[in-house]
Amino acid sequence: MSGIKSFNGGIHPAYNKDLTSGSETVLMPAPERLVVPVGQHIGAPANPVVKKGDIVKLGQMIAEPGGFVSSPVHSPVSGKVISVQPEEHPMGSRIMAITIENDGEDTMVEHQTISEPLEKDPDELKEIVKNSGIVGMGGATFPSHVKLSPPADKPIDFIILNGAECEPYLTADHRLMLENPESIVSGLEIISHITGVKKLYIGIEINKPDAIKKITKALGKKGTVVPLAVKYPQGAEKQLIKAVTGREVPPKHLPMEVGAIVFNVATAHAINKAVTEGIPLFERIVTVTGHGVQKPGNFLVRTGTMVSEVVDFSGGYTDDAAQLILGGPMMGKSSATDGVPVIKGTGGILVLPSAEMLTDAWGPCIRCGMCLRACPNQQNPQLLGNLIEKGLFDKITEDKLEEIVLDDCFECGSCTFVCPANRPIVQFFHMAKAYFRAQKRK
Amino acid sequence: MSEILTAILVLTGVGLAAGLLLSYFSRVFYVEEDPRIDLVEEALPGANCGACGMAGCRDYAKAVATSQDVPGCPVGGPETAVKIAEIMGSEASEVEKMVALVKCAGTMERTTRRGELVGISDCRSASLIGGNKECRYGCLGYGDCMSVCPVNAIKIYSGNIAVVDPDVCIGCGLCVKACPLGIIDMVPASRTMHVLCSSKDAGAQVKKACQVGCIGCKICSRKDSSFQIEDNLAVFTGTEGNADAPFVCPNDVIVDTRVYSVLSFVESEKAREHFTNAKEKFKTLEREERARIAAEKKAALEKAKNSEKKDDEKIKKSAEKQSRED
Numbered sequence: 001m002s003g004i005k006s007f008n009g010g011i012h013p014a015y016n017k018d019l020t021s022g023s024e025t026v027l028m029p030a031p032e033r034l035v036v037p038v039g040q041h042i043g044a045p046a047n048p049v050v051k052k053g054d055i056v057k058l059g060q061m062i063a064e065p066g067g068f069v070s071s072p073v074h075s076p077v078s079g080k081v082i083s084v085q086p087e088e089h090p091m092g093s094r095i096m097a098i099t100i101e102n103d104g105e106d107t108m109v110e111h112q113t114i115s116e117p118l119e120k121d122p123d124e125l126k127e128i129v130k131n132s133g134i135v136g137m138g139g140a141t142f143p144s145h146v147k148l149s150p151p152a153d154k155p156i157d158f159i160i161l162n163g164a165e166c167e168p169y170l171t172a173d174h175r176l177m178l179e180n181p182e183s184i185v186s187g188l189e190i191i192s193h194i195t196g197v198k199k200l201y202i203g204i205e206i207n208k209p210d211a212i213k214k215i216t217k218a219l220g221k222k223g224t225v226v227p228l229a230v231k232y233p234q235g236a237e238k239q240l241i242k243a244v245t246g247r248e249v250p251p252k253h254l255p256m257e258v259g260a261i262v263f264n265v266a267t268a269h270a271i272n273k274a275v276t277e278g279i280p281l282f283e284r285i286v287t288v289t290g291h292g293v294q295k296p297g298n299f300l301v302r303t304g305t306m307v308s309e310v311v312d313f314s315g316g317y318t319d320d321a322a323q324l325i326l327g328g329p330m331m332g333k334s335s336a337t338d339g340v341p342v343i344k345g346t347g348g349i350l351v352l353p354s355a356e357m358l359t360d361a362w363g364p365c366i367r368c369g370m371c372l373r374a375c376p377n378q379q380n381p382q383l384l385g386n387l388i389e390k391g392l393f394d395k396i397t398e399d400k401l402e403e404i405v406l407d408d409c410f411e412c413g414s415c416t417f418v419c420p421a422n423r424p425i426v427q428f429f430h431m432a433k434a435y436f437r438a439q440k441r442k
Numbered sequence: 443m444s445e446i447l448t449a450i451l452v453l454t455g456v457g458l459a460a461g462l463l464l465s466y467f468s469r470v471f472y473v474e475e476d477p478r479i480d481l482v483e484e485a486l487p488g489a490n491c492g493a494c495g496m497a498g499c500r501d502y503a504k505a506v507a508t509s510q511d512v513p514g515c516p517v518g519g520p521e522t523a524v525k526i527a528e529i530m531g532s533e534a535s536e537v538e539k540m541v542a543l544v545k546c547a548g549t550m551e552r553t554t555r556r557g558e559l560v561g562i563s564d565c566r567s568a569s570l571i572g573g574n575k576e577c578r579y580g581c582l583g584y585g586d587c588m589s590v591c592p593v594n595a596i597k598i599y600s601g602n603i604a605v606v607d608p609d610v611c612i613g614c615g616l617c618v619k620a621c622p623l624g625i626i627d628m629v630p631a632s633r634t635m636h637v638l639c640s641s642k643d644a645g646a647q648v649k650k651a652c653q654v655g656c657i658g659c660k661i662c663s664r665k666d667s668s669f670q671i672e673d674n675l676a677v678f679t680g681t682e683g684n685a686d687a688p689f690v691c692p693n694d695v696i697v698d699t700r701v702y703s704v705l706s707f708v709e710s711e712k713a714r715e716h717f718t719n720a721k722e723k724f725k726t727l728e729r730e731e732r733a734r735i736a737a738e739k740k741a742a743l744e745k746a747k748n749s750e751k752k753d754d755e756k757i758k759k760s761a762e763k764q765s766r767e768d
Contacts, residue, residue, distance in 0.1 A: 092571040094578060358560075431562065
C-alpha cells in the first residue's frame with residue numbers, strides 16, 4: 001500500500017478495540033474521596049504544599065514540582081484535605097499522596113482564559129503549560145514543558161502528534177479524536193506557536209478511518225495527517241518518527257536529536273484546555289475494557305479516583321474476572337489490587353477473565369530468532385534475555401549491553417509476544433533495569 | 443634390536459636433557475613466595491565464599507601475609523583467628539561469628555495476601571510489583587537467598603518464609619545482598635533474642651497487613667533498654683535480652699532463642715501455642731504482682747494516714763494542754 005507508512009519489526013496482536021471504540025465518552029462524577037499521588041510523572045516527585053485540614057479548590061495546585069524534570073499536581077475536586085501520607089501507587093510502590101474529601105461543589109480556583117492564544121508571547125504560554133501540570137498522556141508521563149524547551153543547538157523541524165493508539169484494547173485517544181478534533185488541532189497550533197515549528201503532522205493508524213476523516217477536516221491546511229500501518233508498536237515515539245519523517249533516532253538519544261518532537265493527541269488537548277480555558281490537568285479519558293468487565297466503555301475520570309470505583313461505575317466486574325491491568329495489554333502493568341488511584345498516565349483499565357490469562361509455563365530459549373525480527377529497535381532480545389535469566393549482570397556491564405540494548409528498550413513486549421517458548425523476555429528486561437537502577441543508586 | 447636400543451637411548455637422552463633444563467630453570471626463575479600463605483590458607487575454612495571481601499581464601503591468605511590491617515575471617519570466627527595469629531606470630535584480632543537472620547515471621551496464615559504472581563518466580567521480580575503480601579517488608583518466599591547460599595543453610599518451609607539455620611550458616615552475607623527487600627541481617631551468633639519483623643510502616647498499616655508485625659509501640663524498650671525503636675521498628679542490639687521481653691510484646695514479634703529456635707517460632711504451631719500459654723501465665727503473674735504491689739501501697743498509705751491522724755491528735759492535745767496552762 002503506497003502512502004501508508006510504518007517501521008521495521010513489530011507485531012500484529014489481536015486489537016479488540018471494537019469493544020469500546022463505538023461507545024461515547026461518559027463523564028464520571030467525582031467520588032466522595034480522592035487519593036492524589038504526588039508522583040504522576042517521570043522525574044522528581046512533586047512536593048505537597050497543602051496539609052491535613054486545608055480547604056482546597058478545584059484546580060488548585062496541591063503539590064509543587066520537585067525539579068526541572070517534574071510537574072505540579074492539582075486538586076481534582078474542591079473540598080478538604082484529610083491526609084497527606086504514603087498510599088498505594090499504581091506502579092506497585094507506596095508513595096506520598098494527598099487524600100481529599102469532595103464537598104461536591106466543584107468550586108474552581110481563580111483562573112484566566114485566553115481566547116487568542118496565538119497572539120500571546122510563546123514563553124508566557126510555555127509557563128502556563130508548565131504550571132498546569134501537563135505531562136505526556138500516552139502513558140510515559142514525561143513533563144511536556146521539558147519537550148517544549150529544546151536546547152538552542154538542536155533545531156526542531158517537525159512536531160508530530162501521536163494518534164496511532166497502537167496498544168490493543170485502548171480507545172481513549174480514538175474517542176478524543178472523534179469528539180474533540182478542534183481542541184486537538186488548537187493544541188497543536190499552540191505547540192507550534194511556542195516552539196516556532198511550522199511542519200506539523202498527526203499520525204493515525206488506518207484502523208481509525210473515522211478519526212482520520214475528522215482530524216483531516218479540523219486540521220485543514222495547517223498540517224498533514226499521516227495514515228499509518230496497523231502494527232504494534234506504531235505509536236512508540238521513535239517508531240512514529242521513523243514512519244512519519246523517515247528519520248531514525250539513534251540509540252540513547254532523544255527525538256530532538258533528529259529534529260522532531262512528539263506529543264500524544266490527548267496531551268495536545270490538555271495543552272489547549274490549559275491555555276484557552278485555564279483548566280489544569282486533573283482529568284483524563286480512561287478506557288475500561290476487556291471481557292472481565294460487564295460494560296466496557298470510555299469514561300472521563302478525575303485523577304485520584306480509585307480504579308475500583310471506575311470499574312463499579314462502568315458496570316462492575318464479571319464473575320470470572322481474574323487479572324487487572326492498568327494500561328493496555330502490551331505495555332500496561334498488572335496490578336495486584338484495584339485499590340489504587342487513576343493517575344495522569346492511566347489510559348486504560350483492562351480486566352481479563354481467567355480463560356484469557358497467560359499462565360503457560362515458559363521454557364528454555366530455542367534460538368529461533370523470532371524476537372530479533374519482532375524487535376522494533378532491531379536489537380537482540382534473545383541474547384540479553386538469556387544473560388539476565390542466568391543472573392550474569394557482570395557480563396552485561398562488561399559488554400556494555402546495558403547502555404546499548406537495555407537503555408534503548410522501551411519494553412513494548414513484542415519479543416515476549418512472539419516467543420514460541422513463552423519466555424518472559426520483556427519482564428527480564430524490566431527486572432534488569434530495576435537492578436541496574438539500584439546498582440547506580442548505591 | 444638395534445632400532446629398539448636407539449629409541450631407548452634417544453628417549454633417555456631427551457628426557458635427561460629436558461630434566462636438567464627444567465631443574466636449572468626452576469632455580470633461575472624461582473618465585474619467592476611467603477611460605478605462610480600456604481599455612482594460612484590451610485587454616486582457613488576454605489569455603490571460598492568471599493564474605494571477607496576478597497576473591498576467595500587464597501586471596502585472603504595473601505592479604506593476611508602481606509599486610510597487617512586485614513579484617514578477620516567472618517566464617518572461621520575466633521578459632522581461625524587464633525590459628526592465623528599463631529602462624530603470623532601476632533595477636534589474634536577480635537572476630538565475632540555472625541549469622542544471617544531473616545527478619546520476618548509473616549507466614550501465609552498470618553499475613554494479608556495481595557494477589558498471585560504469574561511469570562518469573564523470583565523475589566527480584568516480585569518486589570517490583572510490590573510483593574505478594576500487603577506488607578512491603580514481608581518475606582516474598584521465592585528463595586533468591588536460598589539459591590545464593592553456598593552451604594544450603596536457608597530453606598523455604600510451608601509458611602513461605604525463608605528461615606536460616608544458624609548452625610549451618612557460615613556468615614558469608616551473600617543472602618543479605620541477594621534479598622531485594624533488604625530484610626536479611628547479619629547478627630552475632632551469640633545473640634539470643636531477635637525481633638522478627640522489618641516493617642517500618644506505621645502501626646495501623648502493620649496491623650492491617652500482618653498479625654505478627656512490629657508496630658513500634660516501645661513496650662519492649664521499657665522492659666529492656668537494648669531494644670531501640672527506629673522508624674516504627676524495634677531493633678535488638680544487645681546479646682542476651684531480658685527473658686520477659688517476648689511476653690510484653692503485643693504482637694509476639696520477639697523470639698528468645700534460648701527457648702525456641704527461630705524456625706520453630708516461625709513455622710511450628712506447637713511452639714506458638716506453647717509461647718501463648720507461657721505468655722498468658724506471665725501476664726497472670728504480672729497482674730497478680732501488680733495487684734499485690736497495689737495492695738501493699740494501699741496498706742502503707744492507710745497506715746501513714748492513721749499515724750498522721752494520731753499525730754494530729756497529739757498536736758491538738760498538746761496545744762489544748764498549753765492553752766489550758768496559759
